[in-house]
Amino acid sequence: MTRWNALILAGSRDEIDPVARAAGAAHKALVEVGGEPMLARVIDAVKAAGAGRVAISSNDEDTGRLAALRGAEVLPAAEGPSESARSGFAALGSPMLLTTADHALLRPAWIESFIKDVPDDCDAAILLARRADIEAAVPGNKRTYLRFADGEWSGCNLFYLRGPSAARGLALWRSVERDRKRPWKIVARIGPRLLLAYLFGRLTLARALASLGGTAGLRVAAVPARDGLAAVDVDKPADLELVRALLRDGAA
Incomplete structure (x- = not known):
């Protein structure tokens, strides 16, 4: 399989995200599911699937520190996800996998089969x-x-x-x-x-x-x-409840 890099969009808007508010977290990517932050789960999944370089796009210091602990680079988020994707693609090159920090159930097998x-x-x-x-x-x-x-x-x-x-x-x-x-x-x-x-x-x-x-x-x-x-994924508080329940029940 061709070596590929991965970019994880983990930016946030000025107002607090509804999911982060519901979970009492400062940033949506740091909301815990299954005992760890969503972002950590996504980073681990793309690394386990075989990514070369892994980067997150974010301007949040706590999110950046978590990414660094998980062995991911931090790229500054641009205005909007598409602009962040564009600048991330310019930095990482191709081929590149693009995903989001709220893809809390992400499995390495899904990534591997997708690329295949x-x-x-x-x-x-x-x-x-x-x-x-x-x-x-x-x-x-x-x-x-x-x-x-x-x-x-x-x-x-x-x-x-x-x-x-x-x-x-x-x-x-x-x-x-x-x-x-x-x-x-x-x-x-x-x-x-x-x-x-x-x-x-x-x-x-x-x-x-x-x-x-x-x-x-x-x-x-x-x-x-x-x-x-x-x-x-976790777009709204109801999704957070669903994902936590799935992980609790072992379905995910």
Whole structure:
């Protein structure tokens, strides 16, 4: 397997995060699950999966100290996650795995299988989980899904930037991330014909990604997750309760 580096987004906004507030922590990345901070679990997972250099993007001193103790570099966070990803990619180079500090259930096996399944002819890849797999893993979990002719999908906060040309996709990623709760706006970027196909349930995921990637001049691939749990992160206090319960019960 090609040697790769990893960037973990661990930035924060000026106001305290709802998850951090609910847990009584100063920073979301430092919220404990399963007896240790979420960030520590993510760093350990990417290192165990075989990452070369591991860096976090953060301006928080406590988070930086934790990262250093876990053997990770600290890069200054930029304004917004996409800009942090761009500067991190410039520092670490390609190929690079991109994930987030709130991916508290992250397993090395998920990363290994994701990278193994990335097609050779793509510039960037995103891990997506099928709705049926997510609901089988965590029944009743409420998520936002992208609905395509070939199924309903949700993101897993795992991206793989294969080569230098993947940098062109970070601006596209920023706009998609901004509208992730409004799937129709994401699809609208691919033009009226494909938008109509999406609205009538005729647009496939592969066709949508081909068109979106084309707007940035790169080839983007979707990789199906082998485990629905890979889509579970800690976006809100209810997610924190779910993740803690899963770890307590041994399901994760």
